[in-house]
Amino acid sequence: MTQEPGTSAAVRVRDLWKRFGQQVAVAGIDLELPAGRFIGLVGPNGAGKTTTLSMVTGLLRPDRGSVEVVGHDVWRDPAAVKARIGVLPEGLRLFERLSGRELLTYTGRLRGLPGAEVDRRATQLLDVLDLAGSQHKLVVDYSTGMRKKIGLAAALLHNPEVLFLDEPFEGVDPVSAQTIRGVLERYTATGGTVVFSSHVMELVESLCDWVAVMAAGRIRAHGPLAEVRGQAPTLQQAFLELVGARDRDAGAGLDWLGGGAR
Ligand SMILES: Nc1ncnc2c1ncn2[C@@H]1O[C@H](COP(=O)(O)OP(=O)(O)OP(=O)(O)O)[C@@H](O)[C@H]1O
DSSP: OOSOTTSSEEEEEEEEEEEETTEEEEEEEEEEEETTSEEEEEOOTTSSHHHHHHHHTTSSOOSEEEEEETTEETTTSHHHHHHHEEEEOTTOOOOTTSBHHHHHHHHHHHTTOOHHHHHHHHHHHHHHTTOGGGTTSBGGGOOHHHHHHHHHHHHHTTOOSEEEEESTTTTOOHHHHHHHHHHHHHHHHTTOEEEEEESOHHHHHHHOSEEEEEETTEEEEEEEHHHHHTTSSSHHHHHHHHTTOTTOOTTTTOTTOSSSOO
């Protein structure tokens, strides 16, 4: 993990499609995500972010198209890809009856790491993520923020080359968000690539140096943050212009709504 940021692709997606019945969730995506960057995949609810990330990480088979992660085809060589990536999926399912520490031990052994190394890494991750005090608590008793943090620890344990995070800050309080952010910044500073999805533009703008904007199953813009933002004052403004929603009046039609008359 020593290459210069942006010199090679961490992810290459070509002509990716996914349909659920009549609903086209992903409508022909071509995308190259540079290595060593903090990358945000942004878009409104239903844009196709989760479906795209699921296909990129080998969790959902595309109808058409190909995905390469660090040079390996996700669907032809899934084991090579899964060894090199960490994933924090949406609706994270964890082994609820294990403690946080046991979950990391189990994950580390599944990843083929020696026991002593798993212990060493788990202790450090629990400490940095502020989970040391709850490491012997069962995961079922963890809060939303704690679940995200233990999920992140499990995704990082084998030191992946690329980390995929679906809405990692959703439902997380500001203190835990800051902790997660610190760990991710450290990971990218040492050459790791983070790809995370979010519909919170301010968050993406403050964290990412590279963004892909998605709407209605398509990529509307992608590139370095400053390039995608262009002349707009914020990414939010640029995004609204890109998806053509800037002049929509959200209150129109709600003539009965107001705190006064019933
Ligand atoms: N398993 C499924 N079955 C049917 N439709 C689905 C399924 N998964 C996703 N969809 C549909 O595909 C579209 C894209 O959904 P997706 O979850 O990928 O969007 P998203 O950008 O992640 O949205 P959000 O920000 O709300 O999580 C939506 O219209 C959704 O209803």
